[in-house]
Amino acid sequence: MLPVAAWRRRFGEWLNRRIPAARSVTLDQKRIFILPSRVGVFFLVCLLVMLLTAINYQNNMSYALTFLLTTLFIVGILHTYANLSGLTLQAVRARPAYPGQLTEFELRLDRGGRRPRFGLRLGWPGGDERVVSLVDSDSEEVKLHCPVGERGWFHPGRLLVESTYPLGLLRCWTWVDLDLRALVYPRPLASAELPGSAADQPRGSAVPVAGIDDFYGFRNYRQGDSLRHVHWKGHAKGQSLQSKQYAAYADSSLWLDWAAFPGAASERRLSHLCYWALEFERRHRDYGLRLPGVTVEPGSGERHLERVLTALALHPAGRVS
Amino acid sequence: MKAVQQVPRNALAWLLVSMFALLAPHAQRVPVWVLAVYAACAVWRLQVYRGRWSFPGRPVKFGLILVACAGIWLSYGSLLGLEPTVALLLTAFALKLLELARRQDAYVLLFLAYFICITEFLFTQDLLIVLYAVVNVLLVTTALVALHQSGRQRFDWSSLRHAAVMLAQAFPLMIVLFFLFPRIGPLWTVPIKTQAAKTGVSDFMRPGDISRLSQSGEVAFRVQFEGEIPPASELYWRGLVFSRLRDGTWSSLDYYDLPPGERRPGPVATRGEPLDYSVIMMPTRQNWLYSLRYAESAQGGVMQAPDFRLFRPVEIEDQYRYRARSWPAAPLEPELSAWRRATELRLPQHGNPETRALARRLREESGSDADYIERVLAMFREQPFVYTLQPPLLGEQAMDEFLFQTRRGFCEHYAHAFTLMMRAAGVPARVVAGYQGGEINPVNRTVIVHQFDAHAWAEVWLAGEGWRRVDPTAAVSPDRIEQGLEQALAGEGSFLADSPLSAVRYRSIDWVNWLRLRYDALTYRWQSWVVGFDSDRQMDFLQRWLGQLSARTFLAVLFGGFALVLVPVALSLLRHRGRVPRDPLDRLYLALCDRLAARGLARRRGEAPGEFADRVAVALPAVGDTVRRATGLYTAQRYGPPTTQEDSRRARRALRLALRQLARRGKYRE
Incomplete structure (x- = not known):
């Protein structure tokens, strides 16, 4: 078991040196691998049978056909390679998600030239797969879904890009790291009414807070x-x-406070805070966030919620304790 | 979630087209019901595609497979052998169509299709068939490409074009492999064509056998002489020697009929100028080879029988090429062994009494055996004997009827009667069967021998001289020997009467004949260079072109040839992906960015040109101002209000200047 893991790690390191992470990757010979596909191996076995037929019947035209198919296979290496080569992959965006959900990554494929590309198969191990062809347009946006892990940044790892076009006998593939990461918010966890969720701040205090009014x-x-x-x-x-x-x-602002859950484990506190942030947003209330080291001034709206949830997602406490 | 790999509609269409294209050349070889199964499966699959019917269930499929196997067994009497195998492959192909749903099934089907292409070659390697097979391979490859073009909705020719391009690129590589791949002997014995008829002269002769053969316009063999072609009247191609007459049938002696001392040919004193020639025989499924007397062949696998003919212990399944050298003037067996003499005189106890009586009478009137031969030939010449392809049927005493009543016969009648008369008079004689004459192709000076040139004549042994060839047909119809069968039968209209489509029949039409002879010359070249490319030819060829063979030259030619083709292909494929052409201003600015990146100053993603220029000014103060100015002019061009030609030129100049300065500074540093 250990040597396998060690080998895998070494392969990963080698891959990182060879294909470093980048937001935009154009596939070239340094990045593309090519080997016979399973169908290709079957085809080679068929060729062997044909060769034996030719030898045993001493039949020159059978030799010729066998060799034609063999060289078709060889020429196919170049054509399969050409289907992937020159293709540009670009990371566009990643949607944040809650643990256990799927996140959506958006990529952009650009064929870089006028040659049509067929049957480009994209996917993360464990995620879903998409088969894309670039025939009538030069580029296409691709949305891929991937199950996320725990709170924090989720790195989907290397994206597998493969194609067997045009003959299906050879599999041409690469593992690219598009430097994509998706934010995973804490898992919302309901709790009793948040202490101090009733207004305990003086109303109408003229504290300038980032807002949109004046x-x-x-x-x-x-x-x-x-x-x-x-x-x-x-x-x-x-x-x-x-x-x-x-x-x-600031008006009737509520504070989501780290200190409001004494005794609870930090991960649990973050979950509760997450729940309440969502809840206040639903109720159209203004709310702020106080975490050790981070403060988000009260506010509301989608962008505010995002800011709060991001702060919760990236808070180091959970990982420390 | 795995993406499901369906079979695209275009791939299905190409598959169905190639399926029927593959069947066409085999159609005459397989039972009719296989064609019916084929059509039924195609219709079924089409209906599945249209959503009318559904795929058959597992029990139905198993049932169909069993029925198909049983059908082949009933049609051929076995499942082994080449024809049943082909029928089995074709049926399997049709039935597999009924479970073609996923891409994996299509692969199986297409590889099977390639294999069916090969089986066609085991029957014939004719030039036209090979060209047709190229079309088939193209169709199958097109289906394979279409299988991966899932993005296409409408039908188009792009998959055909792509397949054609790839095959065209593979073709020269195939030629390299074809000539370099070592030809080795068969590794094990394989099923043979059990159903194919034996063709050509058979190893026994009854009246009517050769005239039946003469109905065919097929080519029996082609000969290329190294020197002058001898006159047609000298071209007696010996194939078989019939020494035994039994029940009105002449037949040859088996190896085991011979006493051990007689199994090898005696020494022959070769004399005169030898003739060198090579023969390419069409498959006969028989063992004998045709040669002029007296022939020897140094080729491996060719043997000589004690009656001075050549044969091959292995049946001739495919086109077979051999070289031979003949000495037409060499005396054969001047001394006859007692056993041989007795064999060549032996006659049945009874039968044809009138013929025997005539023979004895004529021999008594003659002074010598040679004189006796002349008298018999004179009888054929002077009495109203007719040479015809349509002789009347003969009864129990066939030769008596022929000589004294009907007097109409083909060459086998004359050879039979003549040899019988020789033996009855105590002169050793035998019948020889083979071909006589041939057509000289003016295009490449080959002699084309057709089936209708089949002939039978006699050999008579004379003391002191040995075996002498005597052709009684020549006495009856000199035209047959001088000008061939067509002229000899000109008045009768029976030449190739049963083959209305044979091109030979239309020799009199100039352009048809011209085409036929051109095509025949091409066929000869094809057969001798491509189909007949065996290990001997390969050695000759490689030594001629590569000199002394060594592993190094061999590999150099192999890889050199491959590189010669693959490098341009790779270049053309990769050149295609060239970038979209850019505006000259953008190009200059990007070049500037590249050069700065080489200095470790890469423009960040999303960094505005102005910010980048500021950063550069800090890191490389010496070029900072130039870069900043160039960048300013560039951004003004790109994002500012419309400007004049002069401004754009100024911006380009500024960028070039920055590039030059950077290059110079780079040099100083190094």
Whole structure:
């Protein structure tokens, strides 16, 4: 058992050196492997039978046909290879998911040239498979589903891309790492009413919180700022990228607090917080998040929920304890 | 979730087309019910495709297989042998169609189809059949390609084109393998064509046998002489020697009929100029070879019988090529052994009394055996004997009737009567059967011998001279020997009367004859170079072209030949994937990025050109300004308001300058 695991690890390391992870991969000879498929091996056995027929009957035309099929097999190596070579795979996006669900990865296939590509089979081991042909269009978006693991970043591993076109006798494949990862949120877990879910904050305090109501100033663009808030006019004039800041006023904000579940295991706390975040969102309430080291100011809406769930998903506590 | 591999509609269509194309050349060889099974299975599968019927269940399939096997056993009397095997393969092919649902089934079917192509060659390697087989292979390969083109909805020719391209690329490689692959002998004995009829001259002769053979316009063999072709009247192709007459039938002696001392031919004093020639025989399923007297062959597998004919211990199943050397003037057996003499004089106790009486009378009137021969021939010449393909039927005393009443006969009648008269008069004589004459093809100077050139004549032993050839037919119809059967029968209209489609029949039409002779010359070349390419030819060929054979030259030619074909194919395939052509400005900017990347400064994903230029300015201050300026002009071109030609040129110049500076700095550093 051990040597197998060791070999697998060494193969993985070799593969990482040979085909490093990248968001966009164009397949070339460094990345493509080719061997006879199972059908191809069967075909070779058939060729052997034909050769024996030719030898035993001393029949030159049988020799000729046997050799024609043999060389067809050899030429097929190039054609099978050409079906995969030059193909570009690009990671587009990955959808977050809850544990036990399927996440959806979106890839883009570009044939890079005008030659049609047939029967490109994509899939992760354990995930689903898609067969794609690029005949009438140069590129295609492919959605692949894959079951995710536990909370945190889910790496689907290397994507298998294979094709046996045009003869089915040879299998041409590669394992690409498109540097794809999907966020896995904590598993929502219901609990008794969250302590302090009734408003225990003074109402109407004029604390400027990131919101969408009133413009109050500029700040340097930070990754994650909404593109709608970017000060494009200024940028076109040659200034650096600036985001417009808007203020909202915290109102009856609820806090999802790490400390609200004394005694519970950290993973469980995160699950409860996740549940309540979803619940408050459903009830259209504003809510904030306080975790050791992370604070998300109160707010609501899809993007806010995403921010909160991301903070929960990536919180290290679960893995520490 | 695994994607299910269905059989695309186009693949099914190509499969059905190739299925019937494969059957066509075999159609005359298999029982009619196999054709019916074929058609029924095709219809059934089509109905399944249209959703009308369903696939047969397992019990039905097993039932069909059993019935098919039983049918073949009933039709052929066995399941072994080549024809039953082919019928079995074809039936299996048709039945497999009934469970063709997934791609895996299609593979089995298609590989079976390739194998059926090969079985056709075991029956004939005729040029036209081979061309037809190429079409078949193309169709099957097309089906194989279509099987993997699942994206296509409508029918198109692209799978055919792709298959044709691949086969065309494979073809030259196949030629290399064909000439280099060592030809070795059979590894074990294989089923033979049990059902095929024996053709050509048979090993016994009754009146009517040869005239039946003469109805056929098929080619018996082709001969290529190394020197001049002898005149037609000298072309007596000896095949069989009949020494035994029993119940009105002449037959040859078996090996075990001979006493041990007589089983090997005696020494022959060769004399005169020898003739060298090679013969390509069509399959006869018999053992004897045809040669001019007196022939020897140095070729392995060719033996010589004590009556100076050549034979092969193995039946001639396929086209067979042999070389021989003949000395027409060599005397044969000037001394006759007692056993041989007795054998060549032996007659049945009774029968044909009038003929025997005539023979004794004529011999008594003659001064010598030679004189006696002349008298008998004169009788044939002077009395109203007729040479005809349609002789009347003869009764119990066949020769008496023939000589004294009907006087109409074909060569076997004359040979029979003549030899009988010789033996009755105490002169050793025997019948020789084979072919006489042949057609000279002016295109390549081969002699084409057809079945209708089949002939029988006599050999008479004369003291001091040995065996002498005497052809009584020549006395009756000199035209037969000088000009061939067609001329000899010109008045009768019976030449090839039963073969209205034979091209030989239309020799008188110039262009038909021209085509026929061209095609025959091509066939000869095909047979001698491709079909007859055996280990001897291979050695000759390789030594002629490669000189002394060594493993190194062998491998060099093999891999060199492969590389010569595969490298251009690979290049053309990979060149196709070339990038979409880019605007010259983009190309320059991307070149700049590449060069910077080589310096370890790769543009990040999503990084704007301006930001990247700032980063470059920090890392490489020496080129920073140039890069920044070039980038600015470039982005203005790309994303700014419309500009003039001059601006675009300026941007290109700036980019080129940046590229040059980078190249120079690179040099200094190294």
